[in-house]
Amino acid sequence: MAFFDARRSFESEWPDIEKHLDEIFAYGKYSHGHKTLELEKAVRQFTGAAFAVGVNSGTDALILLLRAAGIKSGDEVVVPCYSFFATASAVHHTGATPVFVDIDAASYAMQPDLTRQAVTNATKAIMPVHLFSQMADMGALAEVASDTNVPLIEDSAESIGMFYGGVHAGLHGIGGVLSFFPTKTLGALGDAGMVITNNQLIADRCALMRHHGRMGVTAGKISGISNAAALSGTNSKMDEVQAAVLLARLPRLSRAIARRAELVRQFDAQLADIEQVRTPRIAPRPVSSGPVWYVYLIEAENRDLLASHLAAVGVGTEIYYPRPLHLQPAFAHLGYRYGDFPVAERAAQRVLALPLYPDLTSGQVSHVCDSIREFYTRGGR
Ligand SMILES: Cc1ncc(COP(=O)(O)O)c(C=O)c1O
Numbered sequence: 001m002a003f004f005d006a007r008r009s010f011e012s013e014w015p016d017i018e019k020h021l022d023e024i025f026a027y028g029k030y031s032h033g034h035k036t037l038e039l040e041k042a043v044r045q046f047t048g049a050a051f052a053v054g055v056n057s058g059t060d061a062l063i064l065l066l067r068a069a070g071i072k073s074g075d076e077v078v079v080p081c082y083s084f085f086a087t088a089s090a091v092h093h094t095g096a097t098p099v100f101v102d103i104d105a106a107s108y109a110m111q112p113d114l115t116r117q118a119v120t121n122a123t124k125a126i127m128p129v130h131l132f133s134q135m136a137d138m139g140a141l142a143e144v145a146s147d148t149n150v151p152l153i154e155d156s157a158e159s160i161g162m163f164y165g166g167v168h169a170g171l172h173g174i175g176g177v178l179s180f181f182p183t184k185t186l187g188a189l190g191d192a193g194m195v196i197t198n199n200q201l202i203a204d205r206c207a208l209m210r211h212h213g214r215m216g217v218t219a220g221k222i223s224g225i226s227n228a229a230a231l232s233g234t235n236s237k238m239d240e241v242q243a244a245v246l247l248a249r250l251p252r253l254s255r256a257i258a259r260r261a262e263l264v265r266q267f268d269a270q271l272a273d274i275e276q277v278r279t280p281r282i283a284p285r286p287v288s289s290g291p292v293w294y295v296y297l298i299e300a301e302n303r304d305l306l307a308s309h310l311a312a313v314g315v316g317t318e319i320y321y322p323r324p325l326h327l328q329p330a331f332a333h334l335g336y337r338y339g340d341f342p343v344a345e346r347a348a349q350r351v352l353a354l355p356l357y358p359d360l361t362s363g364q365v366s367h368v369c370d371s372i373r374e375f376y377t378r379g380g381r
Contacts, residue, residue: 001355001364003316004183008359009256013248020244032211032237039243040194042250043178047160047168049196051203054238055210058157058179058193062090064236065195066125068205069153069174071096075124077153080110080136081326081336082344083129087155088325096124097334100326102341107283108297109136111343112144119148126152130159130169132320132353133264133291134282138164138172145173157193160186161257161292164285170196175203180246183357185260185294186253188242209233259358260293263365267296267354270369276301276376278350295320299350300372302380307352309375315368318353 020035027034032054040052055061071077073095079087081100091098101114108131115126126145128136145152152173156162159169160178170176175197180188195206208214213233249256268279278299282291297320300306307317324344326336338345354368 001315001360001367003318003353003355004357005355005359006182006187006357009252013245013252016248017245020247021241024240024244030240033240035240035243035247036238039238039247039250042247043194043196046250046253047171047196049168049171050198051196051200053195053197053203053206053210054243055193055195055206055236056238057191057236058177058181059086059090060210060234060236061177061179061193061195061206062086062155062157063093064206064209064234065153065175065177065197065202066090066094066096067209068195068202069125069151071124071153074122076120076122077125077127078110078115078118078123078150079127079155079325080108080129080344081324081341082108082321082347083131083155083325084157084321085325085328085330086157087127087129088328088331090155091127092330097122098325098331099123100324100334100336100341102343103347104137104283105343105347106281107134107136108132108347109134109283110141112137112140115141116144116148119144119150123148123150125174126150127155128152129155129157130162132158132295132297133280133293135159135162135164135169135285137283137285139286142172156196158184158294159292160184161253166286168196171198174199180242185257185292186246186249188245190239190242192238192242192246194238205231210236210238256358257292260356261291263356263360263362264291264293264296266362266365267356267369270366271298271372274373274376276380277372293356295353296356297351297353299347300352301350301376303350303352305381306372306375310368310371313367313371315371316355319348319351320353321351322348324348 154176
């Protein structure tokens, strides 16, 4: 079985997708058009965000959000050392320096006390990342932010549907982002992303920058695009076809999230007695924030051999993440060393993501779990 497969769902989604595609042809606008606006509205409704700005990837959303928040050369942004590369590269793209901190072993999110220690006079933002299934400890991080007078910006790329204290991921500070990369909980058929925020100025700046700063008073055009550039931006317009796919999928999202949770219960139950495997742990959080399972990440002894065994029996897996950010060659100039962040370094050697998507069957879950059991019964090599 593939690590990710959405073909079966696609068949039932297709009539809705086709309806949206027909409307795109009728409007004749294929990028940053009516479907993007419709999706922005639907995401505002789903998340409770006051503003949503569709762009062409989660990475671009992060870069634009950081720039809109005024992050620039000479600034520091505190980020967890364990995340997808984009978390740190987006900071780097603004000219600022990512300052890494270690993570909490249960949630894989930045550790609040270490975050506090990393804040300096140059720190202009603290950027928690909510990974895999749960949010960072936003209560403690909000305290750090308020005590140090440094704003929060969230890399909420993986966390559509996650709430903390009733507030959706991405809306606890200046703003956050969503990635609609195909494997995400809400995925497109290609790249797409979005900035979400309650701050109008931030939203306006992101909307400007996604389209070369071109937003004026031209009547009858989407977002009033004009030929005068108000500020220097980039081309990060949202693809209308991706917006169409996402519009068809968003009404099915709650069902998809529930199906993922059901599959996780099956994985948890079947893996519980395998002592070489640690199933995911959910850190205690306020009542309203149950996990949303984007990735089912186990920690396993002899992880690489287990991954090879699973590949041999036809099970695709992924490692999120094999190398922490502070040890990435691109950040060698920052001078971090192996041993600086032991929790993340240990996780990087042990984690393995198993297939998890709504189309997965209970039979497939059992095949994955039986194959893992077989591997360790044979001695784990
Ligand atoms: C934590 C995190 N940040 C940022 C991104 C970047 O999103 P995208 O792949 O849409 O550019 C991703 C997704 O891949 C992610 O998982």
